[in-house]
Amino acid sequence: MMQKCIVWLAALLLLxxxxxxxxxxxxxxxxxxxxxxxPLVTVIYDANALGDHSYNDLIYEGVERxxxxxxLRTMQQSPRTYEEGLQYLELMFRQxxxxxxxxxxxxxxxxxxxDEFIRKNNQRLEANPNADxxxxxxxxxxxxxxxxxxxxxxxxxxxxxRIEAATERTNALLIGANRQTPAITEAMQGYRDGFEAxxxxxxxxxxxxxxxxxxxxxxxxxxxxxxADTTALRLLRQWRNQDVTTLVPVCGGASNTFSRMVNSTxxxxxxxxxxxxxxxxxxxxxxxxxxxxxVANSIRQxxxxxxxxxxxxxxxxxxxxxxxxxxxxxxxxxxxxxxxGGTVPTLTPEMKQExxxxxxxxxxx
Numbered sequence: 001m002m003q004k005c006i007v008w009l010a011a012l013l014l015l016x017x018x019x020x021x022x023x024x025x026x027x028x029x030x031x032x033x034x035x036x037x038x039p040l041v042t043v044i045y046d047a048n049a050l051g052d053h054s055y056n057d058l059i060y061e062g063v064e065r066x067x068x069x070x071x072l073r074t075m076q077q078s079p080r081t082y083e084e085g086l087q088y089l090e091l092m093f094r095q096x097x098x099x100x101x102x103x104x105x106x107x108x109x110x111x112x113x114x115d116e117f118i119r120k121n122n123q124r125l126e127a128n129p130n131a132d133x134x135x136x137x138x139x140x141x142x143x144x145x146x147x148x149x150x151x152x153x154x155x156x157x158x159x160x161x162r163i164e165a166a167t168e169r170t171n172a173l174l175i176g177a178n179r180q181t182p183a184i185t186e187a188m189q190g191y192r193d194g195f196e197a198x199x200x201x202x203x204x205x206x207x208x209x210x211x212x213x214x215x216x217x218x219x220x221x222x223x224x225x226x227x228a229d230t231t232a233l234r235l236l237r238q239w240r241n242q243d244v245t246t247l248v249p250v251c252g253g254a255s256n257t258f259s260r261m262v263n264s265t266x267x268x269x270x271x272x273x274x275x276x277x278x279x280x281x282x283x284x285x286x287x288x289x290x291x292x293x294x295v296a297n298s299i300r301q302x303x304x305x306x307x308x309x310x311x312x313x314x315x316x317x318x319x320x321x322x323x324x325x326x327x328x329x330x331x332x333x334x335x336x337x338x339x340x341g342g343t344v345p346t347l348t349p350e351m352k353q354e355x356x357x358x359x360x361x362x363x364x365x
Contacts, residue, residue, distance in 0.1 A: 052253030062292025155316030155363030157190030165198025177224030225252035
């Protein structure tokens, strides 16, 4: 019995460990929770991006949902400034390239605002086989380690433009954040192309009564993704005085501000929902980008398949963008050729499906 006690005591001392001065330096606590080894997903946003009730908030929600589904840990960073965002990026790259453990880490950058830094530094991750990078909203693959994901908005915006062109007596205003962001300019081009294609199906008299114009919130820079309430209200009144009937805001969080101001002030203008579905009475339809589903799908690929495709481009055909009609509001359109009714019909599901198929074909060209 004494021999067993001596062996047990020796084992305990070995586990505890002592310094040369005889102080205990480690004694494991059997009740202490072990450090988690669950994969870690870290997301870096543009400055002040979260809280836009649009694209960035969708990413946040998509990441948290899939993390709950797969048992992942998450860390989501919304810097206050661009410079602070660069500091976050440098810190993450430094930690991931120097990590010596076997913990799997995925680093997601949500927009091309940090493009130069990402492309100069992504190869640093090659030193860590357990680290990976997902870079959103770019068509250009990364050289070296990392995957890219682009949701093309062209087809969905084309379909929205086709619907608007068919609408009886519309004076639509397409509002872009800026001219510098490729995703913005491509989306706006899709809407214009759809509108022009729709006009060609109208009679000359009908087409003369439908108009589409364009403006930018930031004419020279790369901003325009947020707007103050007072500025939004001033612009709404200015556009109403110009007889604008429909606003199509392709400008991130500013879209939500315009929508909220239209709703709260009862401004007599319709508002196309952008990025997310808007069932507001003033929104006849929404052009939705399911970035939450796309990011969640990429994370599942990373967890379940061990890797993500080098480059993915998803859009209308794949169901990651779509146009959703507001069931609470009819869209009245010009009488189609061959229609024998005595009144102007509303846009039917069959008409909408034809426009959808046309938009899918155009996006694939």
